[in-house]
Amino acid sequence: MIQQLIQNIKKTKAPVCVGLDPMLSYIPEYILQASFKTFGETLEGAADAIWNFNKEIIDYTWELVPCVKPQIAMYEQFGTWGLLAYEKTVRYCQEKGLLVIGDAKRGDIGSTSAAYATAHLGKVMVGNALCTAFNTDFLTVNPYLGTDGVKPFVDVCKAEDKGLFVLVKTSNPSSGEFQDKTFEGRPLYELVAEKVVEWGRDCMDGSYSNVGAVVGATYPEMSAVLRKQMPHTYFLVPGYGAQGATAKDLKPCFNEDGLGAIINSSRGIIAAYKQEKYAKFGPEHFAEASRQAVLDMAADIGSVL
Amino acid sequence: MIQQLIQNIKKTKAPVCVGLDPMLSYIPEYILQASFKTFGETLEGAADAIWNFNKEIIDYTWELVPCVKPQIAMYEQFGTWGLLAYEKTVRYCQEKGLLVIGDAKRGDIGSTSAAYATAHLGKVMVGNALCTAFNTDFLTVNPYLGTDGVKPFVDVCKAEDKGLFVLVKTSNPSSGEFQDKTFEGRPLYELVAEKVVEWGRDCMDGSYSNVGAVVGATYPEMSAVLRKQMPHTYFLVPGYGAQGATAKDLKPCFNEDGLGAIINSSRGIIAAYKQEKYAKFGPEHFAEASRQAVLDMAADIGSVL
Numbered sequence: 001m002i003q004q005l006i007q008n009i010k011k012t013k014a015p016v017c018v019g020l021d022p023m024l025s026y027i028p029e030y031i032l033q034a035s036f037k038t039f040g041e042t043l044e045g046a047a048d049a050i051w052n053f054n055k056e057i058i059d060y061t062w063e064l065v066p067c068v069k070p071q072i073a074m075y076e077q078f079g080t081w082g083l084l085a086y087e088k089t090v091r092y093c094q095e096k097g098l099l100v101i102g103d104a105k106r107g108d109i110g111s112t113s114a115a116y117a118t119a120h121l122g123k124v125m126v127g128n129a130l131c132t133a134f135n136t137d138f139l140t141v142n143p144y145l146g147t148d149g150v151k152p153f154v155d156v157c158k159a160e161d162k163g164l165f166v167l168v169k170t171s172n173p174s175s176g177e178f179q180d181k182t183f184e185g186r187p188l189y190e191l192v193a194e195k196v197v198e199w200g201r202d203c204m205d206g207s208y209s210n211v212g213a214v215v216g217a218t219y220p221e222m223s224a225v226l227r228k229q230m231p232h233t234y235f236l237v238p239g240y241g242a243q244g245a246t247a248k249d250l251k252p253c254f255n256e257d258g259l260g261a262i263i264n265s266s267r268g269i270i271a272a273y274k275q276e277k278y279a280k281f282g283p284e285h286f287a288e289a290s291r292q293a294v295l296d297m298a299a300d301i302g303s304v305l
Numbered sequence: 306m307i308q309q310l311i312q313n314i315k316k317t318k319a320p321v322c323v324g325l326d327p328m329l330s331y332i333p334e335y336i337l338q339a340s341f342k343t344f345g346e347t348l349e350g351a352a353d354a355i356w357n358f359n360k361e362i363i364d365y366t367w368e369l370v371p372c373v374k375p376q377i378a379m380y381e382q383f384g385t386w387g388l389l390a391y392e393k394t395v396r397y398c399q400e401k402g403l404l405v406i407g408d409a410k411r412g413d414i415g416s417t418s419a420a421y422a423t424a425h426l427g428k429v430m431v432g433n434a435l436c437t438a439f440n441t442d443f444l445t446v447n448p449y450l451g452t453d454g455v456k457p458f459v460d461v462c463k464a465e466d467k468g469l470f471v472l473v474k475t476s477n478p479s480s481g482e483f484q485d486k487t488f489e490g491r492p493l494y495e496l497v498a499e500k501v502v503e504w505g506r507d508c509m510d511g512s513y514s515n516v517g518a519v520v521g522a523t524y525p526e527m528s529a530v531l532r533k534q535m536p537h538t539y540f541l542v543p544g545y546g547a548q549g550a551t552a553k554d555l556k557p558c559f560n561e562d563g564l565g566a567i568i569n570s571s572r573g574i575i576a577a578y579k580q581e582k583y584a585k586f587g588p589e590h591f592a593e594a595s596r597q598a599v600l601d602m603a604a605d606i607g608s609v610l
Contacts, residue, residue: 021417023420024430024431032432036431036432040434041431041432041433041434041436042431042434042436043429043431043436043438045431045432046429046431046436071413071417071420073411073413073417073418073420073421073424074417074420076420076421076424076425076438076439077420077421077423077424077429077438078424078429078431078436078438079388079392079424079437079438079439080385080388080389080392082424082438083384083385083388084385087384087385105411105412105413105447106378106410107410107447108376108378108410109475109476109477109543110477112326112376112378112379113378115328115376115378115379115381115382116378116381116382118382119378119381119382119383119384119387120381124348124351124382124383125329126329126341126346126347126348126350126351126383127337127341127346127350128346129345129346129347131346131347131348131351131383132384133348133381133382133383133384133387134381134384142410142412142447142449143449143483144447144448144449144472144475144483144484145472145475145477145479145480146477146479146480146481146482146483146484147479147482148477148478148479149475149477149479167449167450170414170449170450170454171414172414172415172450172451172453172454173453174450174451174452174453174454175450175451176451177451177452177500178448178449178451178493178496178497179449179451181488181493181496182488183486183487183488188483188486188493191483191486192483195482238414
């Protein structure tokens with residue numbers, strides 16, 4: 001699976017992931033009103049607006065990027081209607097040839113993680129029929145429960161040729177609270193990184209593993225250490241743009257071959273038309289603003305690689 | 306919210322939580338076949354079977370216990386159909402007066418955690434309408450991202466009088482891999498516990514906080530330390546029964562007032578009819594077997610309090 005991502009990155013020349021994390025406040029009023037007119041001010045109405053918003057952004061950006069990353073929380077808040085919009089978004093992106101990273105950060109004890117792995121990456125047997133639920137290409141996973149909580153995800157990756165990104169060092173301000181605590185001189189995120197390498201060892205796909213890591217762009221010195229520690233691990237890198245990291249901060253996430261990292265931007269792309277820089281597009285052309293933001297981001301990252 | 310749980314515990318005299326974690330393999334064949342006949346061997350068919358199975362267990366146990374804990378992964382694996390069964394289960398339990406602990410172990414960066422908090426505990430504004438999605442009474446939360454990842458859940462608890470159980474020390478075999486690592490002589494789970502106490506401090510509801518902790522029953526020496534460290538924190542305790550912990554192992558989770566812990570059992574109750582001990586009930590009376598398993602569990606725990 002990771003080779004498919006690499007091929008897509010090489011084809012688009014853009015290690016850029018569009019974070020499809022729609023908030024209602026990002027969606028232009030005319031889209032919201034059209035959905036509310038049909039479905040009312042309901043969860044169904046919100047989900048319809050999200051889907052229409054996503055679809056247009058995808059239509060304007062799909063050939064520029066290798067992948068998208070819908071954040072499932074943004075859909076889950078609208079209940080099963082929201083999750084239907086998530087599913088529809090995943091399917092539509094895959095039809096366009098985009099790889100989809102389900103950003104769900106799931107993780108539990110073994111048997112429960114197995115159910116999550118089935119939900120998002122695998123197949124479930126119902127009677128004699130094999131069924132799929134969300135069926136994304138990659139999934140983000142939380143490691144707090146240790147190996148037996150992560151192993152079921154790795155097993156499904158092996159069986160179905162899918163990929164993971166395990167949280168190692170996250171981009172948020174409090175990420176250091178536990179992740180930076182040092183045990184015998186080494187921070188927790190390095191210990192987690194060590195395990196991620198171990199979990200990924202028999203999941204190799206070319207020179208990279210299908211078990212990747214989430215490494216926030218907001219802590220570049222730590223990215224540099226992790227890059228050395230995990231030469232065969234792909235990094236999913238949040239934190240660029242709206243969260244404050246610049247292209248220079250991203251450099252340490254990449255290997256010398258220019259590979260090894262895929263950079264996500266959510267708000268900075270999907271709500272680009274709300275920025276002064278892209279205001280000229282106006283709400284009616286929000287998806288063109290997103291397209292321009294993707295082009296600008298790819299150029300910005302390209303300038304440091 | 307935690308006072309409502311305590312009242313329910315006092316009323317039922319059973320600090321027992323029924324884990325509604327249905328696997329298709331737990332569901333008697335005649336229930337599966339009836340659902341497959343109507344809906345086919347599909348996700349919809351699986352979800353219907355799960356709902357029928359849950360409903361009967363709830364009907365036979367609701368007046369014996371204070372709360373239930375559906376594990377959302379078991380529903381999520383059947384996609385949006387499964388999540389509709391989750392929602393239906395939550396509503397049905399609440400109608401019976403049961404409190405519902407959504408076991409979702411969500412956790413992310415701030416804005417995303419806020420969306421999860423909305424999804425599971427809060428309300429979301431759609432146009433001018435306030436809508437609710439899953440609307441459980443409590444939610445389990447993963448602390449790996451630190452304070453800014455947990456704070457949005459705490460905020461919703463305050464606004465809506467809901468409760469949390471934050472993962473501190475989990476019951477699974479690998480839980481020690483990261484959670485037991487020591488920082489200046491103190492294991493990570495104690496550092497997390499310290500934060501849970503801090504997060505819960507301005508969320509008090511009587512002598513306990515609405516911010517509780519998940520503390521596995523399988524490590525009783527650690528439970529004893531945590532009980533002392535967190536006297537005003539309610540513990541949600543997994544690991545009894547199928548995972549190996551006995552009533553004696555639970556004792557350290559309780560305070561001297563006999564309160565402070567709610568013990569979950571999933572497989573041991575909902576699949577009781579598959580155990581030799583309850584085999585006499587047979588698959589047709591699986592819910593009566595569950596009822597007996599609840600009574601036996603309550604008596605077992607009562608014997609050590």
